[in-house]
Amino acid sequence: MERLTRRKFLQISGTTFAGAGLLVGGTKMIQSTLSANEKNKGVVKIPSYCSICFWKCGLIGYVKDGKLWKLEGNPIDPLSRGRLCPRGNGGVGQHYDPDRLQAPLVRISNRGGEEWKVTTWDEALNYTSQKLVEIKDKYGPQAIAVFSHGPGGAFLKHTLRAFGIKNFSAPSFAQCRGPREVAFELTYGEIIGSPERTDIKNSKCFALIGSHIGENMHNSQVQEFAEAIEKGATIIVVDPRFSIAASKAKYYLPIKPGTDTALLLAWINVLIQEKLYDRDFVDKYTFGFEQLKEYIEPFTPEWAFVETGIEPNLIRETIRELARYKPASFVHPGRHVNWYGNDVQRIRAITIINALLGNWNRKGAFFKPVKMEIPKYPYPPYPEMDYEVVYNPNSKYPFAGEEEGLTQGIRSATITGEPYPIKAWIVYGTNLIQTLPNQKETIEAINKLDFLLVIDVIPSEIAMWADVVLPETVYLERYDELNISSFRVPFVGIRQPVVAPPHDQRDGWWIARELAIKLGLEKFYPWKHIEEYLRYRIESAGLSYEQLKTDGIIIGEEQPIYVDDGLNLEFPYTNTGKIELYSTQLAAKGFSPFPTYERPPEPPPGYFRLLFGRTPVHTFSMTQSNPILMDMVAENEVWINSDVAETLEIKNGDYIVLKNQDGVVSNKVKARVTQRIRPDCVYMYHGFGHTSRRLRRAYLKGASDAQLITRYDIDPIMGGTGMNNNFVTIEKV
Ligand code: SF4
Incomplete structure (x- = not known):
């Protein structure tokens, strides 16, 4: 029996609509909306949704005399429930960040050097399209790989799929929640x-x-x-x-x-x-x-x-x-x-x-x-490409992501040239230097590339390795894909500009569309401005685009979400039609059908296991240049058990360095001496210790866990990278 996955089910059930929607006034629209707001001497409230993290909370942006003033949660939004988290409130700082990328950059030094020429969008996109065409002509579209994070990447992926690319990946799968989704899909x-x-x-x-x-x-x-x-x-x-x-x-x-x-x-x-x-x-x-x-x-x-x-x-x-x-x-x-x-x-x-x-x-x-049914835009079909994705040769990891891909698999193929060479990376909204384990391997892979394009809002470490850097507007300044998350009630949310970008930054959709035109793919963009696209989708669902713009969210009719409310309990997407305590799919692929336990390696004498996690006021390594959030937490600390600290004569607040099992030494970082951690491990917040000099506020503040994670273990079932098997010694500075 063929397994009907939930993903397949969603594809089958997605309605396709023919015909054109009601179109609106093209590229001028964003400008006229914003200039009206800017002229307005008073407070204007504009709803949108947050992108400081991926929870996508509905927000209300307050603009006073044309300037972004504050953000609040949208009270009708089910994800914010009228309140933003500290990071979301601090989103204002992203707009005002003086370290933001301001204009397109083209590298004029060797990779690793930070010398750039500021250029025009036309020149940057011409150069980018020329490089991509060259690589495609020489090696085929399979030689181009894409790393993407966040809803803004949707249009870029659309352009690149039309160009024949299949090698897409997102760190949110292989470095984050992939094993969870695979395990639940196998069982339920x-x-x-x-x-x-x-x-x-x-x-x-x-x-x-x-x-x-x-x-x-x-x-x-x-x-x-x-x-x-x-x-x-x-x-x-x-x-x-x-x-x-x-x-x-x-x-x-x-x-x-x-x-x-x-x-x-x-x-x-x-x-x-x-x-x-x-x-x-x-x-x-x-x-x-x-x-x-x-x-x-x-x-x-x-x-x-x-x-x-x-x-x-x-x-x-x-x-x-x-x-x-x-x-x-x-x-x-x-x-x-x-x-x-x-x-x-x-x-x-x-x-x-x-x-x-x-x-x-x-x-x-x-x-x-439950999810709001919003029809897709009727694009022409993408070209059929019969090559195998590079990150999972011969289905080595049988349950690897179908859409999210394996970031580490792409990196490894770039280094080895196997199963085929990768010659270009396109990186959208993810700082691979701080995200992937083993930075040396990432840099080794980058050095094998003919071309590296990075689209970002800040001069992240990965941007500093790029050949072309394209500065995107921050989420408060742009339109984006609709938010149609599955949740307690069906809803759709809009991201729209609250304020104008301060420099020559452009929206992700605009970059994707312009690139498509330069690549000769204009037919994949029948719309000229994203508002035409958004309006088409919303009105095809029988909803009012004007209402969505005014309220930020449209909530659909409530549906039962519990068995207690009369919901039928069915499991049509497993092989047996039941919850599989015994996984027939794992057994069929030679894995244990029941969970197995493997004792993890012990830290060598004098070493501690390195654990890492999140601070509530930052997202990954993306927010450390935000002045408001850095005011709250400017650097990370290393949690060390009090008894261990006493033995090592380390006091709370002392600066230390960590050295891992492979001899990698961290930047100096403060010790947090506490009884709130076991003596066999240390713990630090992820995302600090930036080495990009252009992130002036964040440069060398705290230490980078990513730098110390040189060892990683790959999950044989889905190809994720386990990163908790690194050990460090502690030395007082
Ligand atoms: S940063 Fe906070 S407010 Fe913004 S989307 Fe994430 S959880 Fe929501």
Whole structure:
């Protein structure tokens, strides 16, 4: 039986519409809208949606006398619920950032040197198209690879697909949530998606495993977390570090890093041995329970204690607590889950616990996300390309992303030339130097390229390696693709300019369209201005474009999202039509059909495992030049256990350097001496320690975890890069 994936299903169910929509006034429109606002002496409120991170909260931008003044959450938006997070509020700083890229740049020095010629858009795009055509003619379209992050990349990808390119990738898959989506798709036939379908606000009990809600600042999720605390939900936090979330928990399990799957297997063991699972649900909706029962027998809490350091009685007590509140209880699927290179198997264990709790599409656990149906624009079909994607030769990773691709796979092919050469990278909105593990390999790959194009808003490290840098407007200054996220209610949100760009920056859609024209692909842009495109889609769905522009969001009719509301429980996208405790797809590809545990390597004597995560006021390495956010958190610190610090004679606030197992030494960084972390690991916020001199405010502030992550382990199931197997020593400066 052919597996009908959720992705395929979405393609099939997407309606295609013929005919032209109602068109509006072309490229002048953005200018006239903004000049009207700028002339207005008073306060003008313009709705849009945030892009400081990918949660896409609806916002209201306040413009006073033509100047951006402040941002607020859009009260009708389900993702912001009228409030922005600290980063979202600080979005104003992105517009005013004096270090922003201001005009197109063309390199005049060797790569690695930072000498540039400021040029015109015409010249930069002519040069770019000429290089891309040269490479395509010589090596074929397969020699061009694209790395993209965020909704702004949609139009660029459209242009490049029309050009014959198939090698697309996004770090959000292979460096972030890929294993989670693959594991859920294998078990339930559906992914978790973003924003997550977790019903935190109605939950009576939930477990967070290495999930730092509160530091991981996803707006509505954090608001729901606060609601759950207020309602007295039982929270279980499993983390080597006593996080903000741990401080709100009833149970804190300071697990030995890398042993989470052992704990999860023991939880499954107790659920089954003590018959705490939902028997009716398991009988009716799951596949492979009897085999699971047999498989799980050896994984007792006593066995897990040896691995995890968590007392058997605490293992029993916590899973009993989760079972007590089923189905309004769940184990959170996490978000950044590429840890040790066997991450699909770990998340599979999470999916199985949730299945045993019978909580799929149940209130207080996982709701069924719903989505506004907005027809696609009727573009001509892309050219058929029969070459194999470069990042997954012979389907080496059988469950690699179909659309998101494998960033590391592209890099590796660029270095080796296998299975075929990659000669150009096009990088949109992602700082690969700080995102990919092993910076040396990234630079080695860049040095093999004939051409590197970067489109960004700031002079990030990857921009400083580019041959051409194109400065994009920031999200408050541009139109973008619609926000049609799946969530609790169907909705559509618009991104539109709140304020004019200060220099010669251009919108991503404009760059993509102009590039297409230079590449002879004009037929793929029947519209001249993005507003024609947006209006077409909105009006094809029977909605008012004017209303969308005025309100920022249109909410559709409520639909049932819980079984409790009459939703049917069906699993049409797995091979068996059931929740697969036993994964038939993994078994068919030679993997264990049940989650496996591999003991992680121990840090050598004198070394500590390097863990990393998020500060609530920055996003990755994208926001450190934002003056408002840097006022709040200007540099990162390294959390060191108090006893360890005492032995090393390090005091709180001392500057230290970290040196990893391969001899890479970090920039100096402050020590945060605390009892809130285990003695076998250290922890730091990701995204600091910038080395681009043009990021004047962020230059060499704090240390870069990415620099120290030279070792990575690839998940054999989906090709993600586990990055938590690096060890460091600590030296006082
Ligand atoms: S969570 Fe914060 S930064 Fe992310 S989109 Fe929402 S307001 Fe913006």
